[in-house]
Amino acid sequence: MADTQVLRLAIVGAAHPHVSYVLDELAHRTDVALVAVSDPDPDLAAKHAAPHGAEAYREHRRLLAAHRPDIVAVCGIYGDRAGAIVDSLDAGAHVLADKPLCTSLAELAEIEAAAARASRTVSLLLEKRHYPETLAARALLADGALGDLVQIASTGPHKLNRPSRPPWFLRRATYGGIIGDLAVHDIDLVLLLTGAREGAVSAHTDRADPEFARYGAVLLTAGAATATVEVNWLTPAASPWHGDYRMRLTGTRGAAELCWAQGRLTAVTDDRAPFEVPLPPARRPAADALAALVEGRSPEVDTAASITASRVALLAQESADTGGSVRRWSADVSPAD
Template identity: 60%
Template sequence: MIRLALAGTAHPHVDYVLSELPHQPDVELVGVSEPDPAAAARYAAGLGVPVYASHEELPDVDVIAVCGEYGARADVVVAALHRGAHVLADKPLCTTLADLDRITAAAQAADRTVSVMFEKRGYPVTVAARQLVADGILGDLALVASTGPHKLNYASRPDWFFDRARYGGILGDLAVHDIDLVLALSGASAGTVAGRAGNCSLPDRPGFSDNGAVLLGAGAVTATIEAHWMWPAASAYHGHYRMRLTGTAGTAELDWARGTLDVVTHDRDVWSPALGRPVRPAEEFLTALAEGRRPEVGTAESLAATRIALLAQLSADTGGEPQTW
């Protein structure tokens, strides 16, 4: 039996972990920590496990799932690794490069896995698109263009969300998903990244950016990634997330909101490949742990995408100066 504790319930993505537990008979939730009593009551009530005010009070476990306030996550991750637990984390893993260095050192010393729940990997259109690239249907991948719009839902956001020291930045938060996919699609291990960020709609929140964009060089692939908090409130979607892959032999258009994948190549007009079932955000990691194998998103993948996202945010904070990774 895998003993799991939940550290932090500050973001609704905590449901990724809680909703997975009924599917994992080998995983037992043994405790929850949350310093905010209101957040603890919202997510921990009815779970039938002890609730603690601090992650330091949690019992010894095999896995700690980290879903707390962004700026506080690094301390929780490092402490979990020092206690010998694997870490399953919501994104962003942390909010500064210094914190990422601490996590990297702790993971190496503990020989434990840090896995970020990059849920876009599990969408059926993503799985099918990656197979197209792996099979060479699109030829050599050259360009990736993605958009990640989100509704702000201002009235429901906590104050910490608009505090730069506690939230981090928009590129570290939203762009990291598509950065991870660019790395998975390209297989690149080095490149450059530049970022820009702005605040168009919230002048009363000077430390907050409601929009941003990334220019990422990943080996031979060039990617443009935009993200913002300005998606119209009346939309049926929280955000109309899309990505276009352009290769030497064809193009694929991923529409995550609508669940479609359209492909066109030099020898075939538009068609849509068969799609499988979705992989739930916490499913692959917990299943891999139960089976004694390495998860698809392991420590290397989690740290690499996080580092590039934080370098993009650093670039945005320093006038768009490109950073090498």
């Protein structure tokens, strides 16, 4: 895979619209070709395969055996993802996965073990890392403008649009939980921005409907920093945004607020009054991961980052399911621990 050959890409599961992150990238690359798509819904598989002259399958193991893809993108029903990822790794493919990576800690251990024995990469498509506001905030922190980061407060409201949601999305067994689905983005950013490798996490979620929680909140310690993450499916229907996502960063020398939906980053420091921070261009969600795999390097969201963000989110979901108990987390846990 180190030469200039065209790498074979397959889609295993296309139930979530985020499959477009990977498919849209094909227009920017001549060194990656879509060879096959699988999904239990044959019409959905055909829909994504046909424009690229790819083959469509219902069953992903048949696809893997027939095509031996170099890269597999997993964007299917959440509860099905772990099996698809492990099978893809065992078939020798690198994996790009929509979030959540899986829906249980036991599944996560299986994925980590499979990645290790296959010596392949698992990269989670965490698009909030690549937004202009996030890139600019990372630069502020890297320059020391805010001092040491000590507190983070993030909110992630979403519109549910219930009539358009498929039945699997509203069932706990196939959805997995609101923390793993929504809060994992902000958990990942907390880990990225703090550089922390251990801490503790607890969470609470809505208990009105055991099948589908409408809201949840996470309390996360990451090294010396403390973070709160609030997520919900309660954005009013008349809102101009699907979600007015925000994050406030508090440092020892300044503070900043990311307003992703509004395309703004504001900051204030000890020696500078409030100001608008210029924003760089956005990065496409799957651009770095695909480029890295083509070039034979590790993507920014590598296996370790993907596993750790998923582990913390799943521990938080487990905390919520058990009344808010505190769970320790570490980036150095292995499947055998």
